[in-house]
Amino acid sequence: MHVSDCIFCKVVSGEIPASVVASDDECVAFDDISPQAPVHILIVPREHIDSMDKATGSHGPLIGNLMLKAAEIARQRGFADDGYRIVVNTNGDGGQTVFHIHVHLLAGRPFVFPPG
Numbered sequence: 001m002h003v004s005d006c007i008f009c010k011v012v013s014g015e016i017p018a019s020v021v022a023s024d025d026e027c028v029a030f031d032d033i034s035p036q037a038p039v040h041i042l043i044v045p046r047e048h049i050d051s052m053d054k055a056t057g058s059h060g061p062l063i064g065n066l067m068l069k070a071a072e073i074a075r076q077r078g079f080a081d082d083g084y085r086i087v088v089n090t091n092g093d094g095g096q097t098v099f100h101i102h103v104h105l106l107a108g109r110p111f112v113f114p115p116g
């Protein structure tokens with residue numbers, strides 16, 4: 001379902017331009033507009049889900065596929081062996097700012113743990 005005031009629904013529909021790096025019938029992957037690492041890609045489902053907090057059992061395969069897409073992009077782009085970080089910020093303390101569920105794929109530098 002397209003949510004009219006959602007930035008990522010607009011990216012999915014093409015209403016807002018993005019640097020798309022991969023796309024299939026379930027998801028779209030594009031460069032983050034404010035990259036926090038040399039590689040910073042967002043993987044978003046075409047279906048609008050607000051956040052992990054709103055995901056239910058029926059979303060399991062879709063959310064799993066977002067992770068698998070991140071791993072596939074990492075292999076295709078050649079940084080899988082060096083490593084990468086997958087992040088899903090959720091609600092306020094999690095640092096979520098866009099309420100259309102998305103996976104951050106970060107790579108190209110080492111990452112500390114725990115994150116800040």
Ligand code: AMP
Nearest residue numbers: 007018031032033034089095096097098
């Ligand atoms: P989060 O804080 O986890 O909700 O992540 C939202 C991310 O979306 C941030 O890293 C933003 O830089 C990114 N972002 C916001 N608007 C756009 C856009 N139009 N195109 C690409 N990335 C965006």
Ligand code: ZN
Nearest residue numbers: 006009048100
């Ligand atoms: Zn949306």
